[in-house]
Amino acid sequence: MTAQSSRADNDLSAPNDLEAWWLPFTANRSFKARPRMIARAKDMHYYTPEGRAVLDGAAGLWCCNAGHNRDEITAAIQAQAAELDYSPAFQFGHAAGFAIASRIAQLAPGDLDHVFFCNSGSEAVDTALKIALAYWNVQGQGSRTRLIGRERGYHGVGFGGISVGGIVKNRQFFGSLLAGVDHLPHTYNRAEQAFSRGEPEWGAHLADELERIVALHDASTIAAVIVEPMAGSTGVIPAPKGYLQRLRQICDKYGILLIFDEVITGFGRLGTAFAAERYGVIPDMITFAKGVNSGTVPMGGVLVRKGIHDAFMKGPDNMIELFHGYTYSGHPLACASALAAQDIYRDEKLFERAKALEPVWADAIHGLKDLPNVLDIRTVGLVGAIDLASRPDAFGARAFEAMDRGFHDHDLMIRITGDTIAISPPLIITEVQIGELADKLGKVIRAVA
């Protein structure tokens, strides 16, 4: 590209070149033919460049739990930028980083009291997998290298994440992945679970598949199991009742580390700070990102149990204990925004609010049951999913149209995966807005009948 940048190129009111930005996880040609442009946001709404208010049914991308453009978070980012723009986290530290690490550790259950920062959910997953492998090395059990994920799991897009992930499209084009990976079966079964509210009754026994995997590979080769407490990106699959508890028991039996990927479920989405609390299960590590600062500045991290952290704290004092980290780990702006977001969560009791709204939410979303093409509806916490029947020979086309028409014609932002609509509003949503969201969703589903 040879054009010199000019003031006109920086005019954001109407960008004249939509070609250069290759959008991630997007049907680019379709987007560029009929763009869904967003100009600003406030609280429960996005606003288009023309000023149309679009109800945010997705918390952006499962991340803006405190709603949009909260003044306190904006002010914290501005103040931090004016005070300390960047500070290296390799061999140096800053107050906001230590403060937010303690805050997050206090929210976590049990002795999950150390935090390793990175910049995204994908990095959090790769970090957790690396800590698991390194832990077994420092423990003198270097044969434990196998990582167990789950079908229909989504753990971001790093090579570690796609290896343990269970989405074929995210894997098939990228050649050989991490060796020594196996997968548990996913836990969705429509015949047994259709129209479930909260955790389905059926499916705890699927955790026993870990026994089969252990019998096949031997526990001495297995480092860790990683699962989302609620599989989000593949269409909202809540854990069956008792499933996660059973997984914990089997991991304990064989000394296998258990990692909960809470990139979506962290920070209130299921009505508790972490899903681990909702299920009364203490994993060995928790990955988080998104909601940590309500999506305002890229940030992710891994909560690590004391015993795992402490196992690394040996050797000469001047020796680096874990050869891992990112230039932007614990970036001052991310930390400041996270502190402000956590204040909002605490002061407005947003996690408790999500819990209190869960039945209202479930009623509203399940109220769409009889609409055309609805095959299943699932709700848990402030999350919902609606499976639509696929059009003949056009898998995904109906939900894609629902997303597009939702935005353009019904002022509603939703997420889609295949022919499933996923909804996860900011936790500040009111009961009236839940009704409004369900109403708009109903119109969208009818429109794509």
Ligand SMILES: Cc1ncc(COP(=O)(O)O)c(C=O)c1O
């Ligand atoms: C459970 C889970 N893990 C990891 C990721 C990856 O996060 P990021 O897109 O920030 O890399 C996501 C993103 O949606 C996720 O849902």
